[in-house]
Amino acid sequence: MIEGYTALYIFMLAAFTGYEVISRVPVILHTPLMSGSNFVHGIVLVGAMVAMGHASTDMERFIGFLGVMLAAGNAVGGYVVTERMLEMFKPSRKEGGR
Amino acid sequence: MIELSYFAAAVLFILGLKRMSSPVTARDGIVWAGVGMVVATLATFFMPDMHNYGLMILAILIGGGIAWYTGKKVEMTDMPQMIAIYNGMGGGAAAAIAAVELMKGDIPSTSFQVLAVLGALIGSVAFSGSAIAFAKLQGLMKKSLVFPSQKVVNLGILGLALLLGLVLMFSDSPGGFLLFLFFLLALAFGVMMTLPIGGADMPVIISLYNAFTGLAVGFEGFVLGNAAMIIAGTVVGSAGTLLTQLMAKAMNRSLGNVLFSGFGTTTAGAGASPEGEMKEVSATDAATMMAFANKVIIVPGYGMAVAQAQHKVWELAELLEERGVEVKFAIHPVAGRMPGHMNVLLAEAGVPYDKIFDMDEINAEFPQADVALVIGANDVVNPAARTDPDSPIYGMPILDVDKAKNVIVVKRGKGRGFSGIENKLFFLDNTRMLYGDAQKVAADLIAEVKQL
Numbered sequence: 178m179i180e181g182y183t184a185l186y187i188f189m190l191a192a193f194t195g196y197e198v199i200s201r202v203p204v205i206l207h208t209p210l211m212s213g214s215n216f217v218h219g220i221v222l223v224g225a226m227v228a229m230g231h232a233s234t235d236m237e238r239f240i241g242f243l244g245v246m247l248a249a250g251n252a253v254g255g256y257v258v259t260e261r262m263l264e265m266f267k268p269s270r271k272e273g274g275r
Numbered sequence: 276m277i278e279l280s281y282f283a284a285a286v287l288f289i290l291g292l293k294r295m296s297s298p299v300t301a302r303d304g305i306v307w308a309g310v311g312m313v314v315a316t317l318a319t320f321f322m323p324d325m326h327n328y329g330l331m332i333l334a335i336l337i338g339g340g341i342a343w344y345t346g347k348k349v350e351m352t353d354m355p356q357m358i359a360i361y362n363g364m365g366g367g368a369a370a371a372i373a374a375v376e377l378m379k380g381d382i383p384s385t386s387f388q389v390l391a392v393l394g395a396l397i398g399s400v401a402f403s404g405s406a407i408a409f410a411k412l413q414g415l416m417k418k419s420l421v422f423p424s425q426k427v428v429n430l431g432i433l434g435l436a437l438l439l440g441l442v443l444m445f446s447d448s449p450g451g452f453l454l455f456l457f458f459l460l461a462l463a464f465g466v467m468m469t470l471p472i473g474g475a476d477m478p479v480i481i482s483l484y485n486a487f488t489g490l491a492v493g494f495e496g497f498v499l500g501n502a503a504m505i506i507a508g509t510v511v512g513s514a515g516t517l518l519t520q521l522m523a524k525a526m527n528r529s530l531g532n533v534l535f536s537g538f539g540t541t542t543a544g545a546g547a548s549p550e551g552e553m554k555e556v557s558a559t560d561a562a563t564m565m566a567f568a569n570k571v572i573i574v575p576g577y578g579m580a581v582a583q584a585q586h587k588v589w590e591l592a593e594l595l596e597e598r599g600v601e602v603k604f605a606i607h608p609v610a611g612r613m614p615g616h617m618n619v620l621l622a623e624a625g626v627p628y629d630k631i632f633d634m635d636e637i638n639a640e641f642p643q644a645d646v647a648l649v650i651g652a653n654d655v656v657n658p659a660a661r662t663d664p665d666s667p668i669y670g671m672p673i674l675d676v677d678k679a680k681n682v683i684v685v686k687r688g689k690g691r692g693f694s695g696i697e698n699k700l701f702f703l704d705n706t707r708m709l710y711g712d713a714q715k716v717a718a719d720l721i722a723e724v725k726q727l
Contacts, residue, residue: 180384184497184505191493191506194289195513199521202296204608204633205615207522211482212358213295214489214514217288217308219361220507221368221492222335223281223319224499228375229334230325237375238327242334244371249338251365251488252316256309257346258357262619263295263302 212259219252280318281503287311288507292514315503338364351620352580352611356412359481362488363405369398369491370458376498377443377454385445387498392440394494396461401487403465408481411473420470426535429467436460468534476533478609479522483530486515525608528671553689556707558716561683562723568645570601572637574674575621577611578651578687579713585624587717588650592626594724604630605637607655607674638675647679649700651686651713657698668696682706685716 202210225248229241291308294300320328342361349357373395382388410416439457446453472480489511496504523530565571573592579585592602604626610617621631641647649656652674659666660673676682677700684701686708700706709716 187502187505188493188497188509191509192513195292195510195515196517198289198293198510199296199514199517202518202521203298204525205618206296206298206301207482207518207525208355208358208478208615209301210292210295211478211485211515211518212354213292213305213308214511214518215358215362215365215485216305216312217292217507218365218485218489218492218511219312220284220288220315220504221365221372221488221495222312223315224372224492224495224501224504225368226316226319226331227322227325227499227501228372229327229331230322231379232327232375233379237378238330240371240374240378241327242330244368244375245331245334246338247364247371248368249335250342251361251368252312252342253339254342254346254357254361254364256305256312257343258349258354258361259305261346261351262354263305 209259209262212255212262216252216255216259219248219255222248222252224248277318277321278502280314281501284311284315284503285506287314289510292510352577353413355478355481356409359405359412359484360409362481362485363402363409366398366401366405366484366488366491369488369495370395370402370461372495372499373398374454374458376495380447382498389444390494391498392444392457394491394498395458396436396440397487397494398491399458399461400465400468401484401491403462404469404487405465405481405484407466407469408477408484411469412477418473425467425471429464432460432464432467436464472533476528479519479528479530479533482515482519482522483534486512486519489513489515553701553708554706556683556709558709558719559723561707561709562720563727564681564683565595565600565646565648565720566598566724566727568600570603570640570644571595571646571648572603572605572641572644572676572679574605574607574647574649574652574656574676575610575617576607576650576652576655577616578653578685580611580616580620580651582651582687582713582715584650584713584717585620585626587714587721589621589624589626591717591721591724592630594721598724602630603632603637603640605632605634605674605676607634607652610652610655634672634674641675641678644679645681647676647682649676649682649684650717653686653698654696656700657696658703659696659699663699666696676700677703677705680705683709685709685711685713687712 225244229245232238232241287307288311291304294304294307346357373391376382376391382391436457439453439460443453443457489508493505493508493512496508523533579588595602604621606617654668656674656676657668658677660668660671663669682705684706701708
């Protein structure tokens with residue numbers, strides 16, 4: 178378990194990292210980046226799997242099942258959409274290199 | 276070993292996001308993050324004391340399969356609502372984790388229980404709010420619902436949810452009816468909060484819910500003691516918040532304004548009905564006007580995206596340039612349904628970067644332009660935003676196409692824009708309407724210019 182001030186430090190550093198990573202982004206990348214970060218929080222899948230894996234009653238199992246299903250949708254959908262969107266940057270990159 | 280995989284996943288996520296913030300490396304970025312996700316998911320199967328593997332794999336296959344299919348099939352123009360719905364699913368999953376953990380009642384300390392409840396609240400709001408955003412963008416829900424004392428009602432729902440949340444935070448075995456009611460209220464608040472928001476504000480609210488989900492995932496990560504969730508969730512939470520602010524700033528609106536101003540009441544729009552009438556023009560006349568102009572500025576919008584007309588439009592522009600006409604493209608920060616939408620489409624068609632201009636760069640040039648060709652854009656060129664304090668979009672920066680000597684508006688029909696507001700531009704003396712599908716109109720114009 179990650180507790181007390183350690184938890185707080187991790188939270189603070191991660192928040193700072195996110196802020197730094199995104200700053201100075203051109204407008205054109207706002208949407209792909211939103212989509213990309215949407216994919217990254219698909220990591221909730223891992224937590225949903227753990228919650229479901231430790232479920233003991235039927236109700237817990239049912240909600241866990243819903244959670245895993247939704248989380249998998251977030252992760253897979255987020256990836257597919259982001260990839261398709263970034264795919265379109267191929268021609269523009271060639272154009273810029275000319 | 277599991278911890279090491281999670282650590283690797285967290286590193287890959289951060290590096291992936293970093294790469295995604297530059298156009299050159301963006302495509303590798305998503306692959307890096309994807310590898311991180313696969314590593315973390317596979318490692319989780321080897322957690323000790325896990326059960327229900329069969330059902331778990333079934334759930335992954337169902338959820339992942341549906342998302343894969345819809346994500347591959349969806350048109351490029353419908354991307355924003357897909358982001359919304361996938362994001363909402365993540366929020367729902369975070370809320371589901373909280374529900375299971377609270378029902379089990381073995382959360383070690385009160386501070387973690389507080390985080391579990393807060394994560395549940397934020398995740399639920401992101402879930403139902405994103406669902407409404409999806410319905411609105413998909414056209415399943417047309418109007419923005421605004422009613423008197425809406426803010427009071429919304430605050431009341433939020434207050435009740437928080438109150439119930441407080442009870443849950445400090446009870447030993449939260450569960451049953453109270454828990455159910457808590458989730459119901461949280462979901463209701465997400466719906467109520469999103470209903471009045473519409474128009475060009477939608478991408479901002481989707482981005483906000485994205486940050487919400489990130490935060491909820493981070494909180495549930497603390498509850499489960501899962502470092503990968505804590506780091507990835509918190510990073511997205513803060514990155515998403517910053518991104519939301521950047522988007523709001525690109526539209527010259529504050530976040531509070533977006534959330535609480537209640538955009539686009541149809542009654543207010545109807546009250547300020549513009550005078551005059553819309554005047555039509557034939558493709559032949561329009562082609563002549565442009566071919567003999569010195570300077571033409573093309574303003575693309577959502578209509579061009581829907582008609583997939585970007586290639587034809589660029590062909591037309593090249594043709595005009597051969598005749599010595601100076602052609603420029605002007606792009607509003609929120610043209611289309613998402614920021615950068617038009618840049619991406621024009622880049623796809625092969626329009627060089629040095630012909631594409633942002634609003635700030637080009638607005639001063641409209642008075643010198645002989646023709647402003649508006650292709651499927653509406654709200655972002657509505658002069659009411661500058662002149663009419665009663666208009667719901669008043670104060671939003673727009674492209675000043677009305678200052679050009681002539682304006683040609685290519686439009687599918689006589690309907691209103693996405694925000695449902697009447698556009699005064701269409702009724703101006705120097706404006707001519709050219710009705711039809713953008714791709715077909717562009718093809719007609721090309722044919723006419725060639726014949727001249």
